[in-house]
Amino acid sequence: MALIVHKYGGTSMGSPERIKNVATRVAKWHDAGHQIVVVPSAMSGETNRLLSLAKEITAQPDPRELDMLAATGEQASVALLAMALHAIGKEAVSYAGWQVAIETDSAHTKARIRSIDDAKVRQDLDAGKVVIITGFQGVDDLGNITTLGRGGSDTSAVAVAAALKAAECMIYTDVDGVYTTDPRVVSDARRLKTVTFEEMLEMASLGSKVLQIRSVEFAGNYKMPTRVLSSLTDPLMPLEEEAISGTLISFEEDTKMEQATITGIAFNRDETKITVLGVPDRPGIAYQILGAVADANIEVDMIIQNQSVDGKTDFTFTVPRGEYTKAMDVLNEKVKAHIGAASITGDAKVSKVSVVGVGMRSHVGIASQMFRTLAEEGINIQMISTSEIKISVLIDEKYMELAVRALHKAF
Ligand code: ASP
Ligand code: MG
Numbered sequence: 001m002a003l004i005v006h007k008y009g010g011t012s013m014g015s016p017e018r019i020k021n022v023a024t025r026v027a028k029w030h031d032a033g034h035q036i037v038v039v040p041s042a043m044s045g046e047t048n049r050l051l052s053l054a055k056e057i058t059a060q061p062d063p064r065e066l067d068m069l070a071a072t073g074e075q076a077s078v079a080l081l082a083m084a085l086h087a088i089g090k091e092a093v094s095y096a097g098w099q100v101a102i103e104t105d106s107a108h109t110k111a112r113i114r115s116i117d118d119a120k121v122r123q124d125l126d127a128g129k130v131v132i133i134t135g136f137q138g139v140d141d142l143g144n145i146t147t148l149g150r151g152g153s154d155t156s157a158v159a160v161a162a163a164l165k166a167a168e169c170m171i172y173t174d175v176d177g178v179y180t181t182d183p184r185v186v187s188d189a190r191r192l193k194t195v196t197f198e199e200m201l202e203m204a205s206l207g208s209k210v211l212q213i214r215s216v217e218f219a220g221n222y223k224m225p226t227r228v229l230s231s232l233t234d235p236l237m238p239l240e241e242e243a244i245s246g247t248l249i250s251f252e253e254d255t256k257m258e259q260a261t262i263t264g265i266a267f268n269r270d271e272t273k274i275t276v277l278g279v280p281d282r283p284g285i286a287y288q289i290l291g292a293v294a295d296a297n298i299e300v301d302m303i304i305q306n307q308s309v310d311g312k313t314d315f316t317f318t319v320p321r322g323e324y325t326k327a328m329d330v331l332n333e334k335v336k337a338h339i340g341a342a343s344i345t346g347d348a349k350v351s352k353v354s355v356v357g358v359g360m361r362s363h364v365g366i367a368s369q370m371f372r373t374l375a376e377e378g379i380n381i382q383m384i385s386t387s388e389i390k391i392s393v394l395i396d397e398k399y400m401e402l403a404v405r406a407l408h409k410a411f
Contacts, residue, residue, distance in 0.1 A: 002034040002167035003125065007135065007157035008046035012231035013077050015082075022358055023084035025172075025235035026130055030090060032239050035125040037164065038132045039157040040081055042073025047136075047150070052064060063108035067137070070109075071097070074134035074153070081132050092130040097145070103140035104146045111146035112139055113155065114213075122357040128146035134162060137280075142359065154215035161224035169224055171211065172231035178203065181265040184361075185401050186408045194250045195263060202356040202390045203266045206308070218248070223251055240302040261359035261366060262411040266390075267404050268352045270321035271301070273382065276331065278342025279315055281308035288339050289331070290313055296330045298323040298408045301354070301384045302394060316383065318394060324348050335360040350382065354392035355407060367391050370386035373410040378401055 008022050030036050031100060050069050056062040069107025076095035085092035100120060124131045135153025138146050148155050154171060161169035173225060183189040197220040204213040210228055219226040254272055257302035279285055286305065293300055298319050306314040319327045331344050360366050370391055383394035
């Protein structure tokens with residue numbers, strides 16, 4: 001008997017029929033003697049529907065009220081799933097984040113989990129109940145409902161699993177695992193049986209949107225074995241088969257030694273590049289530029305500072321497309337005159353492509369093979385960044401798919 005956390009995404013919870021399927025699957029696991037906690041998302045489309053309602057009321061909804069609103073999607077889900085379980089004779093109880101409580105900071109719409117009280121959940125589990133907890137939401141220390149950012153239910157599930165020291169966190173979703181790259185771009189992409197947490201972190205942060213990145217960080221920090229698997233299979237399929245399906249995020253590098261050097265090709269279409277030109281090259285400049293951007297809560301990814309010429313240098317970095325205008329405004333209004341930069345330019349249509357793999361650590365020549373492959377396709381590289389287990393390049397958005405296909409073939 002093990003304590004297992006199941007997470008079901010919006011598609012899996014998308015209709016009464018599908019919710020009944022989830023109940024059937026959960027009941028199967030419970031019948032096998034496991035203690036089961038379920039963390040579902042809102043029904044598919046529901047969070048978008050709620051957020052667009054807010055937008056119809058006002059262009060700038062108050063973040064606290066936005067969370068109050070968005071969190072209702074998950075509250076509906078947990079109640080419906082509890083009813084579906086009751087209907088097939090299972091004892092089950094649903095809780096909102098504040099009832100557990102899942103405590104977060106007060107950063108509305110992108111709150112971070114601080115702690116989870118496991119007392120009530122354990123009591124219910126010990127009494128033989130299935131416990132269903134809302135994904136995506138928590139409560140701050142003033143009692144305000146918070147949400148964890150889009151896709152946050154993954155993070156809720158892994159955090160709950162970590163708090164309960166579960167044996168595994170199983171993330172049921174509409175894909176059947178993690179692939180070497182996006183199968184929509186490369187038709188012969190393969191499903192990975194295992195991926196290390198570090199690789200998954202790179203894949204998730206590089207835009208493979210299978211899991212919310214913070215959930216992978218949680219899995220890594222708490223060494224929580226986390227499996228991504230399909231919810232579209234027969235809910236009554238043999239449990240032993242289901243238990244080893246999908247992709248397991250593991251912590252064992254040695255199990256991967258036999259495998260290829262490169263685990264996957266990740267990409268992110270929605271990048272933009274900003275260059276601050278003619279900056280006086282003196283201490284504190286990088287801090288003044290990037291500090292202002294960070295203060296505006298904008299995430300910066302790749303950074304390059306050019307060699308200085310006559311005491312002036314250029315500074316280039318990337319930000320997500322959604323934050324481009326905000327970043328440009330911050331730089332033009334708060335930074336440009338202050339640091340005496342000549343001008344600020346940007347390109348809102350660039351993409352990032354990366355090769356990822358822990359096997360890279362022990363191999364040389366991966367970078368040159370990557371650059372040769374791109375050169376053969378006539379693709380110009382605008383920026384390069386590397387870590388121990390990945391190499392990323394920034395390229396014109398129109399060559400992204402070509403680059404991914406060529407690299408997938410080459411590696
Ligand atoms: N319902 C939320 C969203 O759509 C959270 C989630 O599904 O993970 O972003
Ligand atoms: Mg999701």
